[in-house]
Amino acid sequence: MTGKSPEEQAKIFITMIELEDEIMGAKGVFGADVVDKKLEMLKTAMKDLPGSCDLYLYKVDLIFKRYGMMENHVTNAWKEAINKFPNNLNLWRKYLTFYRSLEVNFDCAIYEEKYINLCLTKLGGIISGQFISHPKLPGTEDFIVDVIISSATMAIESGRIHKMITLIQLYIEFYLMRPKTTAGFDNLMKKFEEYWNMNVLKPGFEKS
Known part of the structure; x- marks a missing residue:
């Protein structure tokens, strides 16, 4: 396959x-x-x-065809792909789509807690420089915004409007508007928790 790009070789x-x-x-x-x-x-x-991230995603597809959601085969295949390509936006797009379409009795809250939060946490770590070996790719912030909007839309449709207003503020302030002087993801988390736990009314809270 001389002369072919890695993407072409994977295909x-x-x-x-x-x-x-x-x-x-x-x-x-x-x-x-x-x-x-x-x-x-x-x-x-x-x-x-x-x-090649494409090959790892293809592996997820094959594992799903082979085992369905039996035991942890698919979960482990996704973990393997995410650990190797935590900054790959196409991976996260397919990851969220996979679990969104999988649920027969879809639960917005569970989807947000298990899958959206993992996506935002990993990409937030990429943005903050937590993953030194994986640089931030172009479009990462825009992708995070799209995920937040998608999450907000689902929450509103499920009737959780007030909670979603709060979560939108949390997501945007934590992932996209963090202080530049706050170094490191753990330190950022600590500072944000201090702010979030302050006795100050925030949009989305009752009586705010």
């Missing part, structure tokens, strides 16, 4: 792996056995392209 690998549906199908092999074969082939691809 070629995925296309080749997907051909196993036809190859194995012609032999009368279907279902889990085909997915297992694809996962074995993917291991080789990931060794050749260890920096």
Whole structure:
């Protein structure tokens, strides 16, 4: 694959792996056995392209096809991808979409607590410089704003307007308007907790 960009190489690998549906199908092999074969082939691809986020996301898809949400297979695949690419916006976009579309009985509060908060915490750490090995990518702040707006829209639709006003203020002040003199994510968290716990009425609070 000389001359191909890593993204192009990843697409070629995925296309080749997907051909196993036809190859194995012609032999009368279907279902889990085909997915297992694809996962074995993917291991080789990931060794050749260890920096490809697309391959890690493809692994999540295969794991989900193989196991569904049984045990922690998919959760662990997502953790692996997030730990390696915490600054990748496409990863977070797919992560939030995956869990948003997964819930049969969707609970806005649980989705916000488990998935949106993880996304914002990781990207907030990227912005604050907590992840030295992973630089902030262009569009990170805009992406955070989009996530906040999406979260606010869901909360409003579920009737939690007052709480959402408070959370919007919290998200924006913590992730996008932090004092430049506050160094380090842990120190930022400490200072913000001191501010947030002050006996001062804030937008969204009762009687404010």
